[in-house]
Amino acid sequence: MTSQTAQISASTPASAPKPVRSDFVQRYSTLGVLILMFLGFSLFVDRFLTPFNLSNILQQIAILTIVGSGLTFGFAAKEIDLSVGYTVGLAGILVPLLLTMGYPLALALLAGLLAGIIVGLINGVLITKVGIPSLIATLAMGSILFGVNFLMTGGRAIYGGLPGTYLALGQGRLFGIPNLAFFMVCAVAIAWFVMERTVFGRYVYAVGGNQKAAELSGVRITFYRMAALVLVSVFAVIAGALLASRLGSGQPNVGERYLLDGLATVFIGMTMFRPGTATVLGTFCGALFIGVINNGLNLIGMDTYIQNIVKGIIILTAVAIVSRTTKLNLL
Amino acid sequence: MSVHLSDILMEFPGTRALDEVNVAFHFNEVHGLVGENGAGKSTFVNILGGSLQPTRGRITVAGTDVTLSSPRSALGHGIAHVSQEGSLVPSLTGAENIMLGVEPRHTAGIMRRGALRSEAERLLATWFPGLDLDLHRPVGDLPMADRKVIEIVRALRGDIRLLILDEPTATLEAREKKQLWGIIKRLPTKGVGVVLISHFLSEVVELSDRITVLRDGKHVGTLDRAAASEAVLTDLMLRREAGQPEAETAAPSTPADPATAPVILAVEDWAVGSVEMDAFHLRRGEIVGLIGLTGAGHFGFARSLYARQGVVRGELSVDGQPIRGSGVRVMQRAGVALVPDHRMENALAGDGTVVENLTMVHPEFAAKSGILNRSLERREADRVIKLLNVKTPNQRQLIRNLSGGNKQKVSIGKWLYGAEARYKVLIFIEPAEGVDIGAKMEIYAHMRRLAAEGAAILIASSDLGEIAQVCHRAIPFVHGRPGADIHARDFSEGQFITAITGDAA
Structure with a gap:
């Protein structure tokens, strides 16, 4: 038996497609690690598997998942948005600022949404019309937004005077489950539906899969690249508005960490289901991955600095795995 | 003194690219290498140049066994390869290109610009005395022939005994060609053998002392110049294997009456790149082939009918409707599709x-x-x-x-x-590129079926056998100018080669 297998594999040319089994391993190994991690923490960490802690994890990853779902649109079109953290910050300041100025909630939220669309359009124009690679255009855009965020508040946090209806969005619970979890599920469901079940999603994946081929197939590539970038920003401002609600204040620098964490969810997601391709479900699992590991390490009493190191290692590992299957041509 | 390749066998997954090829290249001859596309020429010279390693076979240089494991190791054994595409850095001068990688420098690593120039000039004068060539301008500004000479001089800068020239004249004007021929002929007198690959059979016959013919990876023979003529070479290159099914080579049935079938695609006064086409009509049910040598413009013309990039002027109509505007979406709506290379x-x-x-x-x-x-x-x-x-x-x-x-x-x-x-018009560019023989036949069958169902099909291909198999007529391109139609009943590959090399000599 053993010698037979050896013989077969020896005679298989190097370029032949990989056997089905390794394909399965490739698709689901990250998910397996996530499940093992979950079981491990459940068995060995006392306070991990409790309803309170689990709903806590959901609350902790909800905003990150929304940012990551947005970034997935960008990655599907092979556009990376490095300004996403500051876009989260932008809405996280603009919405509470308008509320403290006495504007009604609906109007404040609408303004936040509009700001997201504008940021996305500017990114889109810079990338598709001016022709600046997305990595560079959005890096510069991030710097601009960073400045804008501090200008709006004069560098101070906005708190006090926020209406209860707004605070309830991010802090309330329904049937004991945090509202944020519902928002997260909605965001994931919508993003998944758009990417997997609509013509729009097909075109976005086509543009990201091979821009030249999509163009020669008659796909309006500029439109779909722009649309993907606008969606990244729109999901980011939704996340930002919810973040300020959860914190009960608008702070100019809280969005930043959502850039790296958001990218991490997408990269981890790209190692599973369809290796090399950003998928919404993959990103969701990526967010769970980060949520479970952070929470577990927290409960063990691990320093937050150590958590950063662990996160960095996870991102590198994920990208290393992805790079083995596809070229990450993001510049 | 020679490089001898014996019993060379090269296998790629699923195909045998070279089968027991035996050739000796002498250092005092120009050795022509001819064969159809896919006959194994590139594979063979890539083995000789160290870019590919044969599955089996023996290579000796001046009687000693060697392994050519990389282009660098081939250079070490005195074998240099000048590829078809050109490998110069356009922004550097001729002298800088010639000395690229071996720039004379001071101990600290600073380049000695004066020494670089004089060394490059010395090399040029050694190999091609009396040649007037400006080595101090960026090569991007130089004519194509001068660039080729600079590439050759660079290839010769080491201790080179055998120079592989892959389609050296493909991009040259007729006058420039003659100039390069003189240079190529001079090399064997200086102890450097030349391996010459060219589509232009007249050129091969003119320059070579001996000529090796490959067909389907097999060594058909090596002829002395006296025995070789274009007709003989064509015959050797194309002779079909016995036992090849007749159906594969048979011309397709012509449409009911192609001359009266309605015109689907009409092009008037079309200019794109170097191509000028006064009138071109594609009729319902017709399969038309565009053939030509590298750079003849037939690919560019075919592409321009779909994605109108670089079209200077011209009128295009589909089904009698003039097409305004450009862009692939317009063409798509009009019913034109492209299956690109x-x-x-x-x-x-x-x-x-x-x-x-x-x-x-x-x-x-x-x-x-x-x-x-x-x-x-x-x-x-x-x-x-x-x-x-x-x-x-x-x-x-x-x-x-x-x-x-x-x-x-x-x-x-x-x-x-x-x-x-x-889709009423389907444009195919190199439809059988990298496709195995079985799938190829299926693809041809689909083309015939689509045409029979009323589509018009345009094929731009460098595979003449393919054109002979599926097309009703072929249009040969020479230097951007379409020649007279060749109809299926007159198809022979000899006819094709004559038509596409028309004014080559």
Whole structure:
């Protein structure tokens, strides 16, 4: 038996497609690690598997998942948005600022949404019309937004005077489950539906899969690249508005960490289901991955600095795995 | 003194590219190497130049066994390869290009510019005394012939005994060609043998002392110049293997009356790049081939009918309707489709699935208000997969895992998914590029079927056998000018070669 297998594999040319089994391993190994991690923490960490802690994890990853779902649109079109953290910050300041100025909630939220669309359009124009690679255009855009965020508040946090209806969005619970979890599920469901079940999603994946081929197939590539970038920003401002609600204040620098964490969810997601391709479900699992590991390490009493190191290692590992299957041509 | 390759066997997965080839290249001769596309010429010179390692076989240089494991190791044994595409840095001067990588420098690593220039000039004067060539201008500003000379001088800068020249005159004007011929002839007198690959048979006959013919990876023979003529070489290159099915080479049945079938695509006074076409008509049910040598412009012309990039002027109409505006969407709406060459760059997303690629053009077929009906999509994709006989375990298989032939079928299938009979004109560029023989025959059968159903098909190809097999007529291109039509009843590859090399000599 053993010698037979050896013989077969020896005679298989190097370029032949990989056997089905390794394909399965490739698709689901990250998910397996996530499940093992979950079981491990459940068995060995006392306070991990409790309803309170689990709903806590959901609350902790909800905003990150929304940012990551947005970034997935960008990655599907092979556009990376490095300004996403500051876009989260932008809405996280603009919405509470308008509320403290006495504007009604609906109007404040609408303004936040509009700001997201504008940021996305500017990114889109810079990338598709001016022709600046997305990595560079959005890096510069991030710097601009960073400045804008501090200008709006004069560098101070906005708190006090926020209406209860707004605070309830991010802090309330329904049937004991945090509202944020519902928002997260909605965001994931919508993003998944758009990417997997609509013509729009097909075109976005086509543009990201091979821009030249999509163009020669008659796909309006500029439109779909722009649309993907606008969606990244729109999901980011939704996340930002919810973040300020959860914190009960608008702070100019809280969005930043959502850039790296958001990218991490997408990269981890790209190692599973369809290796090399950003998928919404993959990103969701990526967010769970980060949520479970952070929470577990927290409960063990691990320093937050150590958590950063662990996160960095996870991102590198994920990208290393992805790079083995596809070229990450993001510049 | 010679380089001797004996019993060279080269296998790629699924094909035998070279089969027991035996050739000796002497250092005092120009040795021509001819054969059709796919006959194994490139594989053979890549082995000689160290870029490929043969599966089996023996290589000796001046009687000693050697292994040519890389281009660098080939250079170490005195063998240099000047490729067809050109390998100069356009922004550097001729002298800088010649000395690239071996720049004279001070101990600290600072370049000695004066020494670099004089060394480059000395090399040029040694090899080609009396040649007037400006070595101090960026090579991007120089004529093509001068660039070729600079490449040759650079290749010769080491202790080189054998120089491989791959289509050295493909991009040159007739006058420039003659100049380069003089240079090539001079090399053997200085102890440097030349291996010359060229599509221009007249050139090979003119320059070579001996000529080796390859066909389907086999060494057909090596002839002395006295025994070689264009006619003899053509005959040797093209002779069919006994036992090859007759159907494969038979010309297709002509449409009922091609001369009276309605014109679907009409082009008047078309100018793109170096191509000028006064009038071109493609009729319903017709399969027309465009043939030519590298740089003849037939590919550019075919592409310009779909993506109108670089079109200087011209009128185009489809089904009698003049087409205004450019852009592929306009052409698509008019019913024109393109199956491009280099399919992994131009047609398919390798990391996408079969169904995603098939639905790239018309995903809306299986959608209502933008929302996909997956079972309808699966059924339609399945129809196309069955129709074209795409061999894939399922629709969710990644494209990159399919074979070349199946990839090409998906590239064609994109225009059939949800679009039955919508496309009246299908333009194919190199349709059988990297496709195995079985799939090739299937693809030709689909072309015939589509034509029989009323489509008009245009094929631009460098595979003359392919044109002979599927086309009703062929248009030869020479230096951007279309020649007289060749009709199926007059098809012979000898005729094709005469037509496309028309004014080569």
